[in-house]
Amino acid sequence: MKSKKRVTIYDIAQRLNVTASTVSRALSNNGYVNEATKQLVLKTAAELNYKRNTLASNLRMGQTQTIGVVVPRINQNFFSNVIAGIEAITYQKGYNLIICQSDELHEKEVKCVNTLINQHVDCIVISVSADSYNYDHLQNVLDQGIRLIQFDRVAEELETLKVINDNEQASFEAICHLIGQGYKKIALLEGPQNLNIFRQRKIGYLRALEKFNILVDETIVVENAWTKELGAEATRKLLSLRTPPDAIFASTSDFSALGVLEVATAMGFKVPTQLGICGYSNEAFTEITSPSITTIDQFSVNMGTAVANLYFDELGNKDTSVTPKTISIKPELIVRASSSKKSQV
Amino acid sequence: MKSKKRVTIYDIAQRLNVTASTVSRALSNNGYVNEATKQLVLKTAAELNYKRNTLASNLRMGQTQTIGVVVPRINQNFFSNVIAGIEAITYQKGYNLIICQSDELHEKEVKCVNTLINQHVDCIVISVSADSYNYDHLQNVLDQGIRLIQFDRVAEELETLKVINDNEQASFEAICHLIGQGYKKIALLEGPQNLNIFRQRKIGYLRALEKFNILVDETIVVENAWTKELGAEATRKLLSLRTPPDAIFASTSDFSALGVLEVATAMGFKVPTQLGICGYSNEAFTEITSPSITTIDQFSVNMGTAVANLYFDELGNKDTSVTPKTISIKPELIVRASSSKKSQV
DNA sequence: TATTTTTCTGCAATCGATTGCATATTCAAA
């Protein structure tokens, strides 16, 4: 029942007493074809409900008009937005998207990348998983002559096109803002330091402290606090210190910041008067918590369009090697109630 | 620079002085191959960094181990969760996912489906766009011998496998709950009625009213209020009525419910005492608004796994036609503060 | 030892679309 034989160009050719070559030329608008013949072919193709077999075509042409995307989690806001951004552009160009998710696992990421290579995608777009410990698989992509674009979480040592956020600057500005609001002792919830984004955010934090001659207090810098639960746990400890911090920068995510807010409220700390909070990512919910949470917008959809445009502008059909290039998108600090001590007073 | 020639089975064959047939058999573990030869092939393949060309393989084999997914919006929570669910299963089975987004546009949806057909995906999984006005393109999928599974928003008249939520029942229960809490005049914010899900939710609403002998008041049934803005606008009107409703069921989405909440609060209506609110979808933010919003959880990730499992269990490699079958997932009413009048008093 | 069975490998066709080259036809310029 299933495999009703698909219609091919040979079927059309036979019916019109021409060869497949002619049909192919008519359909692809390539080379000389008599206008009348062409119309006939088109008409017959429509009648027979012909659909081009992209597999065959791609095999012959040596390219697939397909871009493979590997992200840690498809259903994480930031990534699904980036994907949507990529899609907006690739769709216009008639490109397809194969989406893989690494689940933050290096092993799975490697498998995904290999599958994409096997699929002969024209380009692989990736944001690496949190536990990446080497980038051989990405080097491999390059070796196979496949374009590679990294975004957000990137392996800095690989010479590829990259689209990143200026995490350091954003983080720096966030801390400056907190200091400007009068907070004196600012804790940092940091993410896995093997990821560039978290390293950069920490650097921004340190740079801001330095600027204001504040000594770094390692006891209020908490590692790996990047979920709501971990953020909550860290906060419980921080606020139980003899001299607790008066602000917490959840540099990992807004979820973490939410954990901070909930625990702080539960422990009777008034936000923002007794405790300032700043998150990262501008998740939708940050606007509607009470108080609303100060955070950093990453322009995720734009990041996606930037990635796609980069491909078409820089790599597209060019056959030459490409000079590595990094596009940096400036995130925006969004000041909300959770860190507005001055305006509150 | 770019097109470093990829290694093929012929390269391996040449090096070992055998034919491609042997190499193919060795690599695919198919048919007779001398163990020693096989090991040699495997070793050489690894050395040369050989990657199978899936295009060629798929063309020859007539199937792609790929499933195409079409959703209205990739970066909409519900859909990205379903996709994540699908991915979890398909990944285990070694299948690939091509993701398309219809942007709620019928025309684009048709194009996406056609692309997927051209790509010879083994199965298309779709949730139709809001402005679908016919389903020829889906019939076409079937005609091409491609499996089709619909989920959530389905074209009921098409005889395919379907995975849906029991929207009617969920809606019914939500209204019963509101009535049970003492709300007497319950407004409905409804979605586009060409979509099954919104029709069903309305039916559930009507059925619940009927059960309690409440007459339907058409003036408090608002069409197409499925964004936050539209929900807000509708609420502004509803609450300005001479006798405003004392509860609003935003059957379209939690965003709409959020709009309701914001406007109600702004207009000085106390939630839940003066106005009960119930949303739909259990978006993350519903838990952290104040008051938190009563809503309905759709088990979106499960829906994805159900879809994928359905494919492998029912369609997989079977060559027969399939009896249409509908899997209905029971959503769960999550009662929160926004509708808990009794417990408040 | 003769015969059958099993294992191994190669040949060549196949999947469907594309394209360089060759041939044939048309049309226009000389």
Place this chain on the structure above:
DNA sequence: TTTGAATATGCAATCGATTGCAGAAAAATA
């Protein structure tokens, strides 16, 4: 009318992997 260019179409190879068939070699059985 002759010549050259432009137009139309066909032939056959190609992309890379798979597989039915056939022959050869090895192993098992009579």
